[in-house]
Amino acid sequence: xxLMPIKFDLPKRVKxxxxxWLLYWVxxxxxxxxxxxxxxxxxxxxxxxxMMDNDESHFVPNLLILVGLIACGANAFGGKVCHDSLDPAKxxxxxxxxxxxxxxxxxxxxxxxxxxxxxxxxxxxxxFALAEGLKNGIKFYKDxxxxxxxxxxxxxxxxxxxxxxxxxxxxxxxxxxxxxxNRYLDFSNDEVKDRVxxxxxxxxxxxxxxxxxxxxGSPRPCIQHHLTNNSAHYDYDHRIEELNxxxxxxxxxxxxxxxxxxxxxxxLVVAVVVLESADMAGLKYLTTSLETMADPENPESExxxxxxxxxxxxxxxxxMEKLKSMGKGxxxxxxxxxxxxx
Amino acid sequence: MAVLRVKFTKTKRDKLAxxxxxxxxxxxxxxxxxxxxxxxxxxxxxxxxxxxxxxxIHYIPNMLISVGLIACAINFLGGKICxxxxxxxxxxxxxxxxxxxxxxxxxxTFCILVGALMCYSMRGELEGALTEGLREAMRLYKDxxxxxxxxxxxxxxxxxxxxxxxxxxxxxxxxxxxxxxNRYLDVAKKEVVDRLRSNVEGxxxxxxxxxxxxxxFSPRPCIQHQITNNSAHFNYEYQxxxxxxxxxGCRQALLEYYTxxxxxxxxxxxxxxxxxLSVLTGVRYLQTSLENLMRLGDPESExxxxxxxxxxxxxxxxxxxxxxxxxxxxxxxxxxxxDPNIDVPSTAxxxxxxxxxxxxxxxx
Numbered sequence: 001x002x003l004m005p006i007k008f009d010l011p012k013r014v015k016x017x018x019x020x021w022l023l024y025w026v027x028x029x030x031x032x033x034x035x036x037x038x039x040x041x042x043x044x045x046x047x048x049x050x051m052m053d054n055d056e057s058h059f060v061p062n063l064l065i066l067v068g069l070i071a072c073g074a075n076a077f078g079g080k081v082c083h084d085s086l087d088p089a090k091x092x093x094x095x096x097x098x099x100x101x102x103x104x105x106x107x108x109x110x111x112x113x114x115x116x117x118x119x120x121x122x123x124x125x126x127x128f129a130l131a132e133g134l135k136n137g138i139k140f141y142k143d144x145x146x147x148x149x150x151x152x153x154x155x156x157x158x159x160x161x162x163x164x165x166x167x168x169x170x171x172x173x174x175x176x177x178x179x180x181x182n183r184y185l186d187f188s189n190d191e192v193k194d195r196v197x198x199x200x201x202x203x204x205x206x207x208x209x210x211x212x213x214x215x216x217g218s219p220r221p222c223i224q225h226h227l228t229n230n231s232a233h234y235d236y237d238h239r240i241e242e243l244n245x246x247x248x249x250x251x252x253x254x255x256x257x258x259x260x261x262x263x264x265x266x267x268l269v270v271a272v273v274v275l276e277s278a279d280m281a282g283l284k285y286l287t288t289s290l291e292t293m294a295d296p297e298n299p300e301s302e303x304x305x306x307x308x309x310x311x312x313x314x315x316x317x318x319x320m321e322k323l324k325s326m327g328k329g330x331x332x333x334x335x336x337x338x339x340x341x342x
Numbered sequence: 343m344a345v346l347r348v349k350f351t352k353t354k355r356d357k358l359a360x361x362x363x364x365x366x367x368x369x370x371x372x373x374x375x376x377x378x379x380x381x382x383x384x385x386x387x388x389x390x391x392x393x394x395x396x397x398x399i400h401y402i403p404n405m406l407i408s409v410g411l412i413a414c415a416i417n418f419l420g421g422k423i424c425x426x427x428x429x430x431x432x433x434x435x436x437x438x439x440x441x442x443x444x445x446x447x448x449x450x451t452f453c454i455l456v457g458a459l460m461c462y463s464m465r466g467e468l469e470g471a472l473t474e475g476l477r478e479a480m481r482l483y484k485d486x487x488x489x490x491x492x493x494x495x496x497x498x499x500x501x502x503x504x505x506x507x508x509x510x511x512x513x514x515x516x517x518x519x520x521x522x523x524n525r526y527l528d529v530a531k532k533e534v535v536d537r538l539r540s541n542v543e544g545x546x547x548x549x550x551x552x553x554x555x556x557x558x559f560s561p562r563p564c565i566q567h568q569i570t571n572n573s574a575h576f577n578y579e580y581q582x583x584x585x586x587x588x589x590x591g592c593r594q595a596l597l598e599y600y601t602x603x604x605x606x607x608x609x610x611x612x613x614x615x616x617x618x619l620s621v622l623t624g625v626r627y628l629q630t631s632l633e634n635l636m637r638l639g640d641p642e643s644e645x646x647x648x649x650x651x652x653x654x655x656x657x658x659x660x661x662x663x664x665x666x667x668x669x670x671x672x673x674x675x676x677x678x679x680x681d682p683n684i685d686v687p688s689t690a691x692x693x694x695x696x697x698x699x700x701x702x703x704x705x706x
Contacts, residue, residue: 144561157558161503184562186576211553211564216499219486220526222553234528 002306008289010300017086020282024079027279028072030272035068037265050155053133060122067115074108078283085286098287105280112273119266123259130251134168142181157212165250166213178203179210209245218243281307344648350631351644359427362624366421369621372614373413379607380406386603392497395474399467402460409457416447420625430641433632440629447622454615461608468600472593476510484523499554507595508555508588520545521552551587560585
């Protein structure tokens, strides 16, 4: 008992072939879209690789690029088969390739699902990479004269301005590092000397943040220095002040940004899986309807198309039998080889 | 003597009609491009309406938008006409409309050219609008509690950060206005009172700038306050320091930005104008060749196409005469005040006294 059989006559077959050809070209577009999304994600990771300590894994964008290219190729092939399917002169050359192609598409769909899963899982790896990277970034903020780190200040300032965030977890991270280089500290000044000597490592720590933490939406000019000292500023209470500087941490902001991007990409990949499955079903119907034509010479004849020749359970048990017999075939050969060698 | 005469065989005519059909559809797309360029410019100007004083600069994007829409419509009609011109029976439908269509489109292409040239001429108006607008915005920077102006601070800060500029002409503009609101000034402090009394208008002026003027490329943390006081900061000399704050003025930065957009749009519109003109030339050739074909009578024969039937001078003279005679008809009417009921003495001679004697020869 075939699975979901449908009767086809010539106009129905023609319509199926044309619709399927169009669907395959839409799938090629989808493949191009996945390729470009992979490329976009790769560029975004590279743009902010300094924030992730240059340590981020490019596995997911590379996989997306590869999958996009394969999807383009496979769907273009499928489209060609559909285009030639109604021409009895051209179709026989594609006929033997259809079955391996459908099995390949099956495995490719599994690969797409695995890619979507990776898209959702890589967010954890990005979270940890960002935590480490931002901590180091804040530590090296002042080293604008060290080769290899001289742009860290600019990168961190631009990130804080662009993503409207301050520090790693929040703005207090800036209180724990020295973010003003010793080159700009007057060590003959008593206040500077006191501060440097006030902690074990001799760091110049203050309750201040860089200007890039300032919130332009604040109604008053930005208060950067002496943030925890209410008496240093007129009409200021640091416990209730929320508009002065950005209160969100940059790790949270960047994770939200990448998370949104990855969730969208994952959802699109799942949609492409659905599209590919529809393509496969359509191609199976088309090829089976062409094979079962009552009168192969007469293009007008009726035929039947199905998804599986027998039911799901029977096909599955057939497959198991085949695999077992392949295994048994190996065993018999081993026995004979043992017999011949002994 | 016809201008640029070309012989057309039947196949050449058909090919011309088909090519023109496709080109007209391409022109519909370019009309949409014009429309969207106008829309983009309008959006860009509106985005920064708070920083521009009231000047009449909206006429350029409005003109581009309307020209784009009209171009779409005209080229759509042109495509339909060219599609029908392959078939001589269908051509007869459009025969009377073709010449007015060509004349209208010719004058319309002038509108496109005017639009392109206006793009290049907007700079002067824009500079004036920006100077005044930025000056006002800086003056109202501190008024974050006044309804209608409370977002000006944020707009100006984001502008300075995005365009990497400070002040109107430079950062010193901030020294001349009070940009800290009185709400945040402790008037009990002596220093504040001294500053307020130091000028006639009682404004709190200082040699400091807002944080948005800070240059992100600076190797040292930003120096915002006491900028002109070298001794207030370690290892600092403000006369030679260039990386601390943005050196460019926001008026110049915005002007460069808008000029770049306008020049790109102007160039695109010029290219579209040339394209429209070439399509129009093709349609004119098609029209004249089909009309000559009608005159010859045989639909399969060759015919000639031209741009103008006579030379430029003769065509101009004949058009001028037509316009003059139109004017003359109007003049005759005005003698009688245009009233057909006025009794005009007839110059004909009727009545028995005036019948000219005619000798009728009698038939024999």
